[in-house]
Amino acid sequence: MRTALRTSAFTEPDRPKGLLIRFVTTGGSFVDVTGPGEHSDHNRWNCHGCGEVSNRPEKDYLFRIRPDANAHATACRAIPLT
Template sequence: MSTAVRASAFNEPERPKNLQIRFTTIGGAFVDVIGLGEHRMNRWTCRGCKDSSRFPEEDYLARIREKANDHAAACRAIPLT
């Protein structure tokens, strides 16, 4: 049995302005954390299932990072573009 890591079959999309972090979902889509860094006004958006954070005006990077990573770890949606 091979233990080699398989490269994603999907290409990484263009990086939006103010991209802070990008996670890969189980399905191969990407979850982008966009915002101003440590300050408020950060949000995450999944490019697979199109879900996103609910209250970006309240989200500091330290809090939203965990939420975005949790979503990426559970989301099985694949990129449609």
């Protein structure tokens, strides 16, 4: 049995300071989760494809923001324009 490896057809953007997690979107773009880390409520996510950002910036612990960023990456079909 072969396992398919899905890679993005687009160039990965530079990794910002404070990058904690990077998800690949359905459209081939990226969603970055940035911030101080696990024990801080100052984490946020932003999508390089559609430009959407977390709706409660600087009010989320990593365990709360991670599922939202992953769900957005799963649903977003925007492709990177740069």
